[in-house]
Amino acid sequence: MSSHGTPIPMTSRANGPLTGTANVPGDKSISHRSLILGALCVGRTEVTGLLEGQDVLDTAKAMQAFGAEVTQHAPGHWTIDGVGVGGFAEPDQVIDCGNSGTGVRLIMGCMATSPISATFTGDASLNKRPMARVTDPLALFGAQAVGRSQGRLPMTIVGAANPVPVRYATPVPSAQVKSAVLLAGLNAPGDTVVIEREATRDHSERMLAGFGAQITTQDTPEGHVITLTGQPELQAQSIVVPRDPSSAAFPVCAALITPGSDVLVPNIGLNPTRAGLYTTLREMGADLVYENLREEGGEPVADLRARFSPDLKGIEVDPARAASMIDEYPVLSVVASFAEGKTYMPGVKELRVKESDRIDAMAKGLRLNGVDVDEGEDWWTVHGLGHGNVPGGATVVTELDHRIAMSFMVMGFASNAPVSLDDGQPIATSFPIFEPLMAALGAQIDRSDT
Ligand code: S3P
Numbered sequence: 273m274s275s276h277g278t279p280i281p282m283t284s285r286a287n288g289p290l291t292g293t294a295n296v297p298g299d300k301s302i303s304h305r306s307l308i309l310g311a312l313c314v315g316r317t318e319v320t321g322l323l324e325g326q327d328v329l330d331t332a333k334a335m336q337a338f339g340a341e342v343t344q345h346a347p348g349h350w351t352i353d354g355v356g357v358g359g360f361a362e363p364d365q366v367i368d369c370g371n372s373g374t375g376v377r378l379i380m381g382c383m384a385t386s387p388i389s390a391t392f393t394g395d396a397s398l399n400k401r402p403m404a405r406v407t408d409p410l411a412l413f414g415a416q417a418v419g420r421s422q423g424r425l426p427m428t429i430v431g432a433a434n435p436v437p438v439r440y441a442t443p444v445p446s447a448q449v450k451s452a453v454l455l456a457g458l459n460a461p462g463d464t465v466v467i468e469r470e471a472t473r474d475h476s477e478r479m480l481a482g483f484g485a486q487i488t489t490q491d492t493p494e495g496h497v498i499t500l501t502g503q504p505e506l507q508a509q510s511i512v513v514p515r516d517p518s519s520a521a522f523p524v525c526a527a528l529i530t531p532g533s534d535v536l537v538p539n540i541g542l543n544p545t546r547a548g549l550y551t552t553l554r555e556m557g558a559d560l561v562y563e564n565l566r567e568e569g570g571e572p573v574a575d576l577r578a579r580f581s582p583d584l585k586g587i588e589v590d591p592a593r594a595a596s597m598i599d600e601y602p603v604l605s606v607v608a609s610f611a612e613g614k615t616y617m618p619g620v621k622e623l624r625v626k627e628s629d630r631i632d633a634m635a636k637g638l639r640l641n642g643v644d645v646d647e648g649e650d651w652w653t654v655h656g657l658g659h660g661n662v663p664g665g666a667t668v669v670t671e672l673d674h675r676i677a678m679s680f681m682v683m684g685f686a687s688n689a690p691v692s693l694d695d696g697q698p699i700a701t702s703f704p705i706f707e708p709l710m711a712a713l714g715a716q717i718d719r720s721d722t
Pocket residue numbers: 300301302374445446447448449451472473598599622
């Protein structure tokens with residue numbers, strides 16, 4: 273999806289309480305990895321609950337371009353007939369990863385240790401994002417990258433014909449970088465080691481183990497040391513993708529700020545590397561309960577019940593938790609607008625290199641809608657106004673960023689005047705059913721700019 277269609281303006285407005293059950297789509301991180309690891313097995317991997325957002329569809333197309341057979345049988349039900357570790361074919365065409373940083377970085381990783389070349393591109397957002405964080409460690413395996421200035425896409429990766437294993441300490445807390453190195457390590461002989469100072473989402477490690485790779489994680493004074501033994505024969509799997517805690521954040525946060533609301537969001541994966549938002553919201557005084565807490569496929573899962581929370585308080589968010597809620601700061605800043613007092617969010621430099629500069633995009637939109645924000649390079653503070661006091665009334669520029677778009681739609685459910693988007697199209701990258709799902713809870717979102 274490198275070209276962008278006609279913008280779709282959207283407006284949300286107060287429409288009474290939100291009530292009912294919100295079945296959010298499958299996890300985006302796990303969906304990408306299911307397709308990629310399925311392509312790296314010999315045999316048929318079966319996936320149910322796959323997120324059919326544009327980002328994941330672009331990864332499916334890419335896996336086909338590298339030689340895997342990827343088939344949709346029914347909504348969410350897909351199979352991948354893989355080519356095996358080291359079996360990727362050279363694609364005939366440029367690989368277009370659309371809006372997806374996860375897609376492009378993981379795919380670069382898994383082709384970089386095969387003797388093939390591939391050229392990658394994306395939409396205007398992806399083509400601005402830094403890729404050197406991935407191509408630097410891939411060069412250690414023997415791969416070469418030629419892109420635009422400052423390591424931007426479009427970019428060609430020439431895979432290493434004789435890859436060597438790598439020991440790499442990630443300089444930024446990034447699961448995408450960690451995963452790219454691990455996926456490259458699959459086709460290098462011997463042990464590839466990744467060391468991360470702060471734990472980031474560990475889906476790649478869990479899923480590689482599930483597909484039969486030899487992979488261990490040790491906590492040491494250096495950080496988490498992850499060791500993968502190269503050239504395994506991965507075994508095809510049946511995968512049930514859990515629902516996405518990052519998508520659940522939108523109906524949950526909408527319920528917390530909208531008077532009278534009571535929303536149940538079932539079956540949410542609460543892997544500790546993903547669940548930081550929910551700890552933070554509880555510290556702010558959110559009426560958020562985990563019901564039916566259980567284990568599924570080795571992961572903690574619960575049904576989340578969120579009710580209108582009249583006494584939200586601003587807090588200082590623990591920076592040690594940043595990686596576990598990195599995608600949720602935009603919608604947290606909306607909740608913070610409805611809390612009493614300041615919410616200070618330190619240690620979040622990574623927000624500046626997401627689908628948009630998320631501190632800048634949120635600060636601009638919040639200010640336009642009457643909320644004060646202070647910001648620095650790696651922190652920001654939202655000055656909460658309390659329930660009933662958030663003006664709204666402005667149109668926000670979504671900058672090709674799905675989470676900016678959905679965050680401001682959530683704001684409009686509880687602000688005094690409606691909130692509009694210049695373009696709600698990016699929502700489809702991760703949450704294609706956002707509008708009907710929110711409408712079923714009683715929310716009003718119109719496809720118009722007033
Ligand atoms: C993701 C990792 C995160 C996150 C992204 C998905 C993943 O990015 O923001 O939405 O699936 O590995 P970083 O690892 O770059 O922080």
